[in-house]
Amino acid sequence: MRDAVQKTPKPTLAVVARRAGVSAPTVSKVLNGRTDVSAETRARVVRALEEAGYESPRQRRAAGAVGNGPPVIEILIGSLGAGYMTEVLGGLLDYAAELGIETVVSKTSGLSARRPTAEGRARRMVEEGRRGLLVVAATARDSQLNAFLRRKIPVVVIDPHNTPSNVVSVGATDWAGGKSATEHLIELGHRRIAFVGGAVTLDCNLARLHGYMAALMAAGIPADEPYIIHGQFLAEHGVRGLTALLSLSAPPTAVFAANDLIASGILAEARRRGLTIPWDLSVVGFDGSYPAEESVPRLTTVNQPLNAIARTALDSLLRQIDGEPFDAKRTELATKLIVRDSTAAPPTYV
Structure with a gap:
Protein backbone atom coordinates (compact mmCIF):
# COMPACT_ATOMS: atom_id res chain seq x y z
CA MET A 1 0.00 0.00 0.00
CA ARG A 2 1.45 3.35 -1.08
CA ASP A 3 1.93 5.87 1.71
CA ALA A 4 -0.18 9.01 1.37
CA VAL A 5 1.90 12.10 0.70
CA GLN A 6 1.08 14.95 3.05
CA LYS A 7 1.33 18.26 1.24
CA THR A 8 2.68 21.15 3.25
CA PRO A 9 0.58 24.27 2.68
CA LYS A 10 2.43 27.16 1.08
CA PRO A 11 3.27 29.92 3.56
CA THR A 12 1.30 33.12 3.02
CA LEU A 13 2.30 36.74 3.56
CA ALA A 14 0.31 36.65 6.82
CA VAL A 15 2.47 33.76 8.08
CA VAL A 16 5.67 35.60 7.14
CA ALA A 17 4.38 38.81 8.74
CA ARG A 18 3.70 37.03 12.03
CA ARG A 19 7.20 35.52 12.00
CA ALA A 20 8.79 38.94 11.38
CA GLY A 21 6.50 40.82 13.78
CA VAL A 22 5.31 43.23 11.07
CA SER A 23 2.18 43.77 8.97
CA ALA A 24 1.46 41.93 5.72
CA PRO A 25 1.69 45.20 3.71
CA THR A 26 5.23 45.68 5.09
CA VAL A 27 6.20 42.21 3.83
CA SER A 28 4.69 43.15 0.45
CA LYS A 29 6.79 46.33 0.38
CA VAL A 30 9.97 44.31 0.91
CA LEU A 31 8.99 41.85 -1.84
CA ASN A 32 8.31 44.75 -4.22
CA GLY A 33 11.62 46.46 -3.49
CA ARG A 34 10.05 49.52 -1.85
CA THR A 35 12.51 51.91 -0.19
CA ASP A 36 10.24 53.14 2.62
CA VAL A 37 11.20 50.23 4.93
CA SER A 38 14.05 50.52 7.44
CA ALA A 39 17.15 48.35 6.96
CA GLU A 40 16.51 46.55 10.26
CA THR A 41 12.89 45.74 9.37
CA ARG A 42 13.89 44.66 5.85
CA ALA A 43 16.50 42.25 7.25
CA ARG A 44 13.94 40.79 9.67
CA VAL A 45 11.40 40.28 6.88
CA VAL A 46 13.97 38.69 4.53
CA ARG A 47 14.98 36.29 7.31
CA ALA A 48 11.33 35.37 7.95
CA LEU A 49 10.76 34.81 4.21
CA GLU A 50 13.70 32.44 4.05
CA GLU A 51 12.71 30.58 7.23
CA ALA A 52 9.12 30.15 6.04
CA GLY A 53 10.20 29.02 2.58
CA TYR A 54 8.00 31.64 0.95
CA GLU A 55 8.10 31.79 -2.84
CA SER A 56 7.15 35.04 -4.52
CA PRO A 57 4.86 34.99 -7.59
CA ARG A 58 7.98 35.64 -9.67
CA GLN A 59 9.67 32.50 -8.29
CA ARG A 60 6.55 30.41 -8.78
CA ARG A 61 6.21 31.67 -12.34
CA ALA A 62 9.83 30.71 -13.07
CA ALA A 63 9.20 27.24 -11.66
CA GLY A 64 6.00 26.81 -13.67
CA ALA A 65 4.00 26.32 -10.48
CA VAL A 66 0.64 27.46 -11.84
CA GLY A 67 -1.06 25.46 -14.55
CA ASN A 68 0.60 24.05 -17.66
CA GLY A 69 1.50 27.42 -19.12
CA PRO A 70 1.58 31.08 -18.30
CA PRO A 71 -1.74 32.32 -16.90
CA VAL A 72 -3.62 34.92 -18.91
CA ILE A 73 -5.12 37.83 -16.99
CA GLU A 74 -7.38 40.61 -18.17
CA ILE A 75 -6.80 44.27 -17.34
CA LEU A 76 -9.91 46.44 -17.48
CA ILE A 77 -9.35 50.20 -17.80
CA GLY A 78 -11.56 53.21 -18.32
CA SER A 79 -9.44 55.71 -20.26
CA LEU A 80 -5.85 56.22 -21.36
CA GLY A 81 -6.17 60.00 -21.34
CA ALA A 82 -4.50 60.58 -17.97
CA GLY A 83 -0.83 60.32 -17.09
CA TYR A 84 -1.94 58.32 -14.04
CA MET A 85 -3.55 55.61 -16.17
CA THR A 86 -0.62 55.40 -18.57
CA GLU A 87 1.87 54.91 -15.73
CA VAL A 88 -0.22 52.32 -13.88
CA LEU A 89 -0.91 50.35 -17.04
CA GLY A 90 2.75 50.54 -18.04
CA GLY A 91 3.75 49.25 -14.59
CA LEU A 92 1.32 46.34 -14.87
CA LEU A 93 2.46 45.34 -18.36
CA ASP A 94 6.16 45.61 -17.47
CA TYR A 95 5.78 43.52 -14.31
CA ALA A 96 3.59 40.94 -16.09
CA ALA A 97 6.23 40.57 -18.82
CA GLU A 98 8.91 40.20 -16.15
CA LEU A 99 6.92 37.37 -14.52
CA GLY A 100 6.00 35.66 -17.79
CA ILE A 101 2.29 36.52 -17.50
CA GLU A 102 0.13 36.99 -20.58
CA THR A 103 -2.15 40.05 -20.47
CA VAL A 104 -5.21 41.23 -22.36
CA VAL A 105 -6.18 44.89 -21.99
CA SER A 106 -9.81 45.90 -22.41
CA LYS A 107 -11.11 49.46 -22.49
CA THR A 108 -14.50 50.08 -21.00
CA SER A 109 -16.47 52.77 -19.22
CA GLY A 110 -16.55 50.48 -16.20
CA LEU A 111 -18.63 47.69 -14.75
CA SER A 112 -21.43 49.89 -13.49
CA ALA A 113 -23.58 50.38 -16.54
CA ARG A 114 -25.70 47.21 -16.37
CA ARG A 115 -25.32 43.89 -14.63
CA PRO A 116 -25.46 41.86 -17.88
CA THR A 117 -22.27 43.66 -18.94
CA ALA A 118 -20.39 42.14 -16.00
CA GLU A 119 -22.11 38.77 -16.45
CA GLY A 120 -21.21 38.63 -20.13
CA ARG A 121 -17.61 39.63 -19.48
CA ALA A 122 -17.28 37.00 -16.73
CA ARG A 123 -18.69 34.26 -18.99
CA ARG A 124 -16.31 35.24 -21.78
CA MET A 125 -13.31 35.18 -19.43
CA VAL A 126 -14.18 31.62 -18.38
CA GLU A 127 -14.68 30.52 -21.99
CA GLU A 128 -11.34 32.02 -23.01
CA GLY A 129 -9.46 30.55 -20.03
CA ARG A 130 -8.42 33.82 -18.39
CA ARG A 131 -7.30 33.36 -14.82
CA GLY A 132 -7.91 36.74 -13.17
CA LEU A 133 -9.13 40.30 -13.57
CA LEU A 134 -7.47 43.61 -12.69
CA VAL A 135 -9.81 46.62 -12.72
CA VAL A 136 -8.02 49.98 -12.87
CA ALA A 137 -9.65 53.22 -11.67
CA ALA A 138 -13.22 52.30 -12.55
CA THR A 139 -16.56 51.94 -10.81
CA ALA A 140 -16.65 48.35 -9.55
CA ARG A 141 -19.55 47.68 -7.23
CA ASP A 142 -19.98 44.47 -5.25
CA SER A 143 -23.00 43.49 -7.35
CA GLN A 144 -20.95 43.62 -10.58
CA LEU A 145 -17.86 41.94 -9.11
CA ASN A 146 -19.96 39.05 -7.83
CA ALA A 147 -20.39 37.94 -11.45
CA PHE A 148 -16.66 37.11 -11.50
CA LEU A 149 -16.49 35.69 -7.99
CA ARG A 150 -19.33 33.24 -8.73
CA ARG A 151 -17.16 31.85 -11.52
CA LYS A 152 -14.08 31.63 -9.24
CA ILE A 153 -12.28 34.40 -11.14
CA PRO A 154 -9.92 36.27 -8.78
CA VAL A 155 -10.29 40.06 -8.92
CA VAL A 156 -8.15 42.97 -7.71
CA VAL A 157 -9.26 46.59 -8.11
CA ILE A 158 -6.67 49.39 -8.35
CA ASP A 159 -7.73 52.81 -7.08
CA PRO A 160 -11.46 51.98 -7.14
CA HIS A 161 -13.99 54.75 -7.58
CA ASN A 162 -16.08 53.07 -4.88
CA THR A 163 -14.12 50.73 -2.62
CA PRO A 164 -15.62 47.22 -2.93
CA SER A 165 -16.05 45.07 0.17
CA ASN A 166 -15.85 41.65 -1.49
CA VAL A 167 -12.49 41.79 -3.34
CA VAL A 168 -8.95 43.01 -2.76
CA SER A 169 -8.28 46.64 -3.64
CA VAL A 170 -4.99 48.56 -3.83
CA GLY A 171 -4.52 52.31 -3.73
CA ALA A 172 -2.73 55.18 -2.04
CA THR A 173 -3.17 57.04 1.24
CA PRO A 305 3.80 55.29 -5.94
CA LEU A 306 2.12 54.26 -9.18
CA ASN A 307 4.61 51.57 -10.20
CA ALA A 308 4.56 50.02 -6.72
CA ILE A 309 0.75 50.10 -6.71
CA ALA A 310 0.74 48.21 -10.03
CA ARG A 311 3.21 45.58 -8.79
CA THR A 312 1.40 45.12 -5.47
CA ALA A 313 -1.92 44.65 -7.26
CA LEU A 314 -0.55 42.07 -9.68
CA ASP A 315 1.17 40.18 -6.85
CA SER A 316 -2.14 40.15 -4.94
CA LEU A 317 -3.95 38.74 -7.97
CA LEU A 318 -1.33 36.04 -8.54
CA ARG A 319 -1.46 34.97 -4.91
CA GLN A 320 -5.21 34.47 -5.30
CA ILE A 321 -4.66 32.48 -8.50
CA ASP A 322 -2.22 30.32 -6.53
CA GLY A 323 -4.92 29.68 -3.91
CA GLU A 324 -3.54 31.83 -1.10
CA PRO A 325 -6.08 33.41 1.27
CA PHE A 326 -6.54 37.17 1.54
CA ASP A 327 -3.97 38.93 3.73
CA ALA A 328 -6.03 42.12 3.70
CA LYS A 329 -8.95 43.35 1.61
CA ARG A 330 -7.51 46.86 1.28
CA THR A 331 -3.86 47.86 0.82
CA GLU A 332 -2.82 51.52 0.82
CA LEU A 333 0.68 52.64 -0.16
CA ALA A 334 2.09 55.87 1.24
CA THR A 335 1.98 59.11 -0.74
CA LYS A 336 4.70 61.77 -0.66
CA LEU A 337 4.50 65.51 -1.31
CA ILE A 338 6.90 66.60 -4.07
CA VAL A 339 7.55 70.35 -3.85
CA ARG A 340 8.42 71.97 -7.18
CA ASP A 341 7.83 75.42 -8.69
CA SER A 342 4.06 75.98 -8.55
CA THR A 343 3.84 76.95 -4.86
CA ALA A 344 5.13 79.94 -2.92
CA ALA A 345 4.03 82.36 -0.19
CA PRO A 346 0.80 84.27 -0.91
CA PRO A 347 1.06 87.60 -2.77
CA THR A 348 1.64 90.62 -0.58
CA TYR A 349 -1.13 92.64 -2.25
CA VAL A 350 -4.02 90.53 -0.84
Whole structure:
Protein backbone atom coordinates (compact mmCIF):
# COMPACT_ATOMS: atom_id res chain seq x y z
CA MET A 1 0.00 0.00 0.00
CA ARG A 2 1.45 3.35 -1.08
CA ASP A 3 1.93 5.87 1.71
CA ALA A 4 -0.18 9.01 1.37
CA VAL A 5 1.90 12.10 0.70
CA GLN A 6 1.08 14.95 3.05
CA LYS A 7 1.33 18.26 1.24
CA THR A 8 2.68 21.15 3.25
CA PRO A 9 0.58 24.27 2.68
CA LYS A 10 2.43 27.16 1.08
CA PRO A 11 3.27 29.92 3.56
CA THR A 12 1.30 33.12 3.02
CA LEU A 13 2.30 36.74 3.56
CA ALA A 14 0.31 36.65 6.82
CA VAL A 15 2.47 33.76 8.08
CA VAL A 16 5.67 35.60 7.14
CA ALA A 17 4.38 38.81 8.74
CA ARG A 18 3.70 37.03 12.03
CA ARG A 19 7.20 35.52 12.00
CA ALA A 20 8.79 38.94 11.38
CA GLY A 21 6.50 40.82 13.78
CA VAL A 22 5.31 43.23 11.07
CA SER A 23 2.18 43.77 8.97
CA ALA A 24 1.46 41.93 5.72
CA PRO A 25 1.69 45.20 3.71
CA THR A 26 5.23 45.68 5.09
CA VAL A 27 6.20 42.21 3.83
CA SER A 28 4.69 43.15 0.45
CA LYS A 29 6.79 46.33 0.38
CA VAL A 30 9.97 44.31 0.91
CA LEU A 31 8.99 41.85 -1.84
CA ASN A 32 8.31 44.75 -4.22
CA GLY A 33 11.62 46.46 -3.49
CA ARG A 34 10.05 49.52 -1.85
CA THR A 35 12.51 51.91 -0.19
CA ASP A 36 10.24 53.14 2.62
CA VAL A 37 11.20 50.23 4.93
CA SER A 38 14.05 50.52 7.44
CA ALA A 39 17.15 48.35 6.96
CA GLU A 40 16.51 46.55 10.26
CA THR A 41 12.89 45.74 9.37
CA ARG A 42 13.89 44.66 5.85
CA ALA A 43 16.50 42.25 7.25
CA ARG A 44 13.94 40.79 9.67
CA VAL A 45 11.40 40.28 6.88
CA VAL A 46 13.97 38.69 4.53
CA ARG A 47 14.98 36.29 7.31
CA ALA A 48 11.33 35.37 7.95
CA LEU A 49 10.76 34.81 4.21
CA GLU A 50 13.70 32.44 4.05
CA GLU A 51 12.71 30.58 7.23
CA ALA A 52 9.12 30.15 6.04
CA GLY A 53 10.20 29.02 2.58
CA TYR A 54 8.00 31.64 0.95
CA GLU A 55 8.10 31.79 -2.84
CA SER A 56 7.15 35.04 -4.52
CA PRO A 57 4.86 34.99 -7.59
CA ARG A 58 7.98 35.64 -9.67
CA GLN A 59 9.67 32.50 -8.29
CA ARG A 60 6.55 30.41 -8.78
CA ARG A 61 6.21 31.67 -12.34
CA ALA A 62 9.83 30.71 -13.07
CA ALA A 63 9.20 27.24 -11.66
CA GLY A 64 6.00 26.81 -13.67
CA ALA A 65 4.00 26.32 -10.48
CA VAL A 66 0.64 27.46 -11.84
CA GLY A 67 -1.06 25.46 -14.55
CA ASN A 68 0.60 24.05 -17.66
CA GLY A 69 1.50 27.42 -19.12
CA PRO A 70 1.58 31.08 -18.30
CA PRO A 71 -1.74 32.32 -16.90
CA VAL A 72 -3.62 34.92 -18.91
CA ILE A 73 -5.12 37.83 -16.99
CA GLU A 74 -7.38 40.61 -18.17
CA ILE A 75 -6.80 44.27 -17.34
CA LEU A 76 -9.91 46.44 -17.48
CA ILE A 77 -9.35 50.20 -17.80
CA GLY A 78 -11.56 53.21 -18.32
CA SER A 79 -9.44 55.71 -20.26
CA LEU A 80 -5.85 56.22 -21.36
CA GLY A 81 -6.17 60.00 -21.34
CA ALA A 82 -4.50 60.58 -17.97
CA GLY A 83 -0.83 60.32 -17.09
CA TYR A 84 -1.94 58.32 -14.04
CA MET A 85 -3.55 55.61 -16.17
CA THR A 86 -0.62 55.40 -18.57
CA GLU A 87 1.87 54.91 -15.73
CA VAL A 88 -0.22 52.32 -13.88
CA LEU A 89 -0.91 50.35 -17.04
CA GLY A 90 2.75 50.54 -18.04
CA GLY A 91 3.75 49.25 -14.59
CA LEU A 92 1.32 46.34 -14.87
CA LEU A 93 2.46 45.34 -18.36
CA ASP A 94 6.16 45.61 -17.47
CA TYR A 95 5.78 43.52 -14.31
CA ALA A 96 3.59 40.94 -16.09
CA ALA A 97 6.23 40.57 -18.82
CA GLU A 98 8.91 40.20 -16.15
CA LEU A 99 6.92 37.37 -14.52
CA GLY A 100 6.00 35.66 -17.79
CA ILE A 101 2.29 36.52 -17.50
CA GLU A 102 0.13 36.99 -20.58
CA THR A 103 -2.15 40.05 -20.47
CA VAL A 104 -5.21 41.23 -22.36
CA VAL A 105 -6.18 44.89 -21.99
CA SER A 106 -9.81 45.90 -22.41
CA LYS A 107 -11.11 49.46 -22.49
CA THR A 108 -14.50 50.08 -21.00
CA SER A 109 -16.47 52.77 -19.22
CA GLY A 110 -16.55 50.48 -16.20
CA LEU A 111 -18.63 47.69 -14.75
CA SER A 112 -21.43 49.89 -13.49
CA ALA A 113 -23.58 50.38 -16.54
CA ARG A 114 -25.70 47.21 -16.37
CA ARG A 115 -25.32 43.89 -14.63
CA PRO A 116 -25.46 41.86 -17.88
CA THR A 117 -22.27 43.66 -18.94
CA ALA A 118 -20.39 42.14 -16.00
CA GLU A 119 -22.11 38.77 -16.45
CA GLY A 120 -21.21 38.63 -20.13
CA ARG A 121 -17.61 39.63 -19.48
CA ALA A 122 -17.28 37.00 -16.73
CA ARG A 123 -18.69 34.26 -18.99
CA ARG A 124 -16.31 35.24 -21.78
CA MET A 125 -13.31 35.18 -19.43
CA VAL A 126 -14.18 31.62 -18.38
CA GLU A 127 -14.68 30.52 -21.99
CA GLU A 128 -11.34 32.02 -23.01
CA GLY A 129 -9.46 30.55 -20.03
CA ARG A 130 -8.42 33.82 -18.39
CA ARG A 131 -7.30 33.36 -14.82
CA GLY A 132 -7.91 36.74 -13.17
CA LEU A 133 -9.13 40.30 -13.57
CA LEU A 134 -7.47 43.61 -12.69
CA VAL A 135 -9.81 46.62 -12.72
CA VAL A 136 -8.02 49.98 -12.87
CA ALA A 137 -9.65 53.22 -11.67
CA ALA A 138 -13.22 52.30 -12.55
CA THR A 139 -16.56 51.94 -10.81
CA ALA A 140 -16.65 48.35 -9.55
CA ARG A 141 -19.55 47.68 -7.23
CA ASP A 142 -19.98 44.47 -5.25
CA SER A 143 -23.00 43.49 -7.35
CA GLN A 144 -20.95 43.62 -10.58
CA LEU A 145 -17.86 41.94 -9.11
CA ASN A 146 -19.96 39.05 -7.83
CA ALA A 147 -20.39 37.94 -11.45
CA PHE A 148 -16.66 37.11 -11.50
CA LEU A 149 -16.49 35.69 -7.99
CA ARG A 150 -19.33 33.24 -8.73
CA ARG A 151 -17.16 31.85 -11.52
CA LYS A 152 -14.08 31.63 -9.24
CA ILE A 153 -12.28 34.40 -11.14
CA PRO A 154 -9.92 36.27 -8.78
CA VAL A 155 -10.29 40.06 -8.92
CA VAL A 156 -8.15 42.97 -7.71
CA VAL A 157 -9.26 46.59 -8.11
CA ILE A 158 -6.67 49.39 -8.35
CA ASP A 159 -7.73 52.81 -7.08
CA PRO A 160 -11.46 51.98 -7.14
CA HIS A 161 -13.99 54.75 -7.58
CA ASN A 162 -16.08 53.07 -4.88
CA THR A 163 -14.12 50.73 -2.62
CA PRO A 164 -15.62 47.22 -2.93
CA SER A 165 -16.05 45.07 0.17
CA ASN A 166 -15.85 41.65 -1.49
CA VAL A 167 -12.49 41.79 -3.34
CA VAL A 168 -8.95 43.01 -2.76
CA SER A 169 -8.28 46.64 -3.64
CA VAL A 170 -4.99 48.56 -3.83
CA GLY A 171 -4.52 52.31 -3.73
CA ALA A 172 -2.73 55.18 -2.04
CA THR A 173 -3.17 57.04 1.24
CA ASP A 174 -5.52 59.64 -0.27
CA TRP A 175 -6.57 61.25 3.03
CA ALA A 176 -2.98 61.68 4.20
CA GLY A 177 -2.00 63.02 0.77
CA GLY A 178 -4.79 65.61 0.80
CA LYS A 179 -3.77 66.67 4.29
CA SER A 180 -0.07 67.03 3.41
CA ALA A 181 -0.87 69.09 0.29
CA THR A 182 -3.01 71.51 2.29
CA GLU A 183 -0.54 71.68 5.19
CA HIS A 184 2.18 72.67 2.71
CA LEU A 185 0.06 75.63 1.53
CA ILE A 186 -0.77 76.63 5.11
CA GLU A 187 2.92 76.53 6.07
CA LEU A 188 3.66 78.90 3.17
CA GLY A 189 1.21 81.36 4.73
CA HIS A 190 -1.95 80.78 2.67
CA ARG A 191 -5.33 81.09 4.38
CA ARG A 192 -7.68 81.27 1.39
CA ILE A 193 -7.16 77.77 0.01
CA ALA A 194 -9.59 76.19 -2.47
CA PHE A 195 -10.21 72.55 -3.35
CA VAL A 196 -11.03 71.59 -6.95
CA GLY A 197 -11.82 67.88 -7.18
CA GLY A 198 -13.55 65.10 -9.03
CA ALA A 199 -17.04 63.68 -8.56
CA VAL A 200 -18.42 63.84 -5.03
CA THR A 201 -19.36 60.14 -5.34
CA LEU A 202 -15.75 58.94 -5.76
CA ASP A 203 -14.10 57.52 -2.64
CA CYS A 204 -10.61 58.74 -3.54
CA ASN A 205 -11.89 62.25 -4.19
CA LEU A 206 -13.74 62.35 -0.87
CA ALA A 207 -10.68 61.07 1.00
CA ARG A 208 -8.54 63.84 -0.51
CA LEU A 209 -11.24 66.39 0.33
CA HIS A 210 -11.45 65.17 3.91
CA GLY A 211 -7.66 65.41 4.25
CA TYR A 212 -7.87 69.00 2.98
CA MET A 213 -10.60 69.82 5.48
CA ALA A 214 -8.70 68.16 8.36
CA ALA A 215 -5.64 70.32 7.67
CA LEU A 216 -7.77 73.49 7.57
CA MET A 217 -9.52 72.58 10.82
CA ALA A 218 -6.22 71.86 12.59
CA ALA A 219 -5.00 75.35 11.55
CA GLY A 220 -8.24 77.05 12.60
CA ILE A 221 -9.15 77.96 9.01
CA PRO A 222 -12.81 77.59 7.98
CA ALA A 223 -13.57 75.32 5.01
CA ASP A 224 -15.77 77.79 3.13
CA GLU A 225 -18.25 76.15 0.75
CA PRO A 226 -17.54 78.48 -2.23
CA TYR A 227 -13.92 77.32 -2.13
CA ILE A 228 -14.89 73.65 -2.63
CA ILE A 229 -15.71 72.66 -6.22
CA HIS A 230 -16.49 69.15 -7.48
CA GLY A 231 -16.62 67.96 -11.08
CA GLN A 232 -14.46 65.50 -13.03
CA PHE A 233 -10.80 64.48 -13.01
CA LEU A 234 -10.24 66.38 -16.26
CA ALA A 235 -8.23 69.44 -17.31
CA GLU A 236 -11.43 71.17 -18.48
CA HIS A 237 -12.76 71.01 -14.94
CA GLY A 238 -9.65 72.82 -13.74
CA VAL A 239 -10.40 75.60 -16.23
CA ARG A 240 -14.02 75.86 -15.09
CA GLY A 241 -13.07 75.59 -11.42
CA LEU A 242 -10.55 78.43 -11.55
CA THR A 243 -13.00 80.57 -13.51
CA ALA A 244 -15.59 80.12 -10.75
CA LEU A 245 -13.05 80.78 -7.98
CA LEU A 246 -11.74 83.98 -9.55
CA SER A 247 -15.30 85.35 -9.71
CA LEU A 248 -15.54 85.32 -5.90
CA SER A 249 -15.23 88.61 -4.00
CA ALA A 250 -12.26 87.11 -2.12
CA PRO A 251 -10.68 84.61 -4.53
CA PRO A 252 -8.24 82.04 -3.14
CA THR A 253 -4.50 82.56 -3.12
CA ALA A 254 -3.91 78.81 -3.46
CA VAL A 255 -5.68 75.79 -4.93
CA PHE A 256 -5.34 72.11 -4.07
CA ALA A 257 -6.35 70.19 -7.20
CA ALA A 258 -7.39 66.58 -6.53
CA ASN A 259 -5.43 65.29 -9.52
CA ASP A 260 -2.71 66.48 -11.87
CA LEU A 261 -5.08 66.82 -14.83
CA ILE A 262 -7.26 69.30 -12.94
CA ALA A 263 -4.10 71.13 -11.89
CA SER A 264 -2.94 71.35 -15.53
CA GLY A 265 -6.25 73.00 -16.46
CA ILE A 266 -5.83 75.49 -13.62
CA LEU A 267 -2.29 76.34 -14.79
CA ALA A 268 -3.47 76.84 -18.37
CA GLU A 269 -6.40 79.09 -17.37
CA ALA A 270 -4.18 81.10 -15.01
CA ARG A 271 -1.76 81.79 -17.88
CA ARG A 272 -4.64 82.78 -20.16
CA ARG A 273 -5.78 85.32 -17.56
CA GLY A 274 -2.31 86.76 -17.11
CA LEU A 275 -1.72 85.30 -13.65
CA THR A 276 1.80 84.29 -12.72
CA ILE A 277 2.20 80.93 -10.96
CA PRO A 278 3.16 80.80 -8.11
CA TRP A 279 3.39 84.53 -7.32
CA ASP A 280 -0.28 85.30 -7.99
CA LEU A 281 -1.62 81.80 -7.26
CA SER A 282 -0.12 78.63 -5.80
CA VAL A 283 -1.26 75.25 -7.16
CA VAL A 284 -0.79 71.71 -5.80
CA GLY A 285 -1.81 68.60 -7.74
CA PHE A 286 -2.21 64.94 -6.86
CA ASP A 287 -0.82 61.81 -8.63
CA GLY A 288 2.82 62.54 -9.37
CA SER A 289 2.36 61.49 -12.99
CA TYR A 290 4.93 62.48 -15.61
CA PRO A 291 3.00 65.59 -16.91
CA ALA A 292 3.53 67.21 -13.48
CA GLU A 293 7.30 67.32 -14.08
CA GLU A 294 6.86 68.71 -17.60
CA SER A 295 4.30 71.43 -16.82
CA VAL A 296 5.22 75.11 -16.80
CA PRO A 297 5.96 75.82 -14.04
CA ARG A 298 6.76 72.34 -12.76
CA LEU A 299 3.88 71.22 -10.57
CA THR A 300 4.07 70.67 -6.82
CA THR A 301 2.11 67.44 -6.37
CA VAL A 302 1.28 64.58 -4.05
CA ASN A 303 3.11 61.61 -5.50
CA GLN A 304 1.36 58.25 -5.62
CA PRO A 305 3.80 55.29 -5.94
CA LEU A 306 2.12 54.26 -9.18
CA ASN A 307 4.61 51.57 -10.20
CA ALA A 308 4.56 50.02 -6.72
CA ILE A 309 0.75 50.10 -6.71
CA ALA A 310 0.74 48.21 -10.03
CA ARG A 311 3.21 45.58 -8.79
CA THR A 312 1.40 45.12 -5.47
CA ALA A 313 -1.92 44.65 -7.26
CA LEU A 314 -0.55 42.07 -9.68
CA ASP A 315 1.17 40.18 -6.85
CA SER A 316 -2.14 40.15 -4.94
CA LEU A 317 -3.95 38.74 -7.97
CA LEU A 318 -1.33 36.04 -8.54
CA ARG A 319 -1.46 34.97 -4.91
CA GLN A 320 -5.21 34.47 -5.30
CA ILE A 321 -4.66 32.48 -8.50
CA ASP A 322 -2.22 30.32 -6.53
CA GLY A 323 -4.92 29.68 -3.91
CA GLU A 324 -3.54 31.83 -1.10
CA PRO A 325 -6.08 33.41 1.27
CA PHE A 326 -6.54 37.17 1.54
CA ASP A 327 -3.97 38.93 3.73
CA ALA A 328 -6.03 42.12 3.70
CA LYS A 329 -8.95 43.35 1.61
CA ARG A 330 -7.51 46.86 1.28
CA THR A 331 -3.86 47.86 0.82
CA GLU A 332 -2.82 51.52 0.82
CA LEU A 333 0.68 52.64 -0.16
CA ALA A 334 2.09 55.87 1.24
CA THR A 335 1.98 59.11 -0.74
CA LYS A 336 4.70 61.77 -0.66
CA LEU A 337 4.50 65.51 -1.31
CA ILE A 338 6.90 66.60 -4.07
CA VAL A 339 7.55 70.35 -3.85
CA ARG A 340 8.42 71.97 -7.18
CA ASP A 341 7.83 75.42 -8.69
CA SER A 342 4.06 75.98 -8.55
CA THR A 343 3.84 76.95 -4.86
CA ALA A 344 5.13 79.94 -2.92
CA ALA A 345 4.03 82.36 -0.19
CA PRO A 346 0.80 84.27 -0.91
CA PRO A 347 1.06 87.60 -2.77
CA THR A 348 1.64 90.62 -0.58
CA TYR A 349 -1.13 92.64 -2.25
CA VAL A 350 -4.02 90.53 -0.84
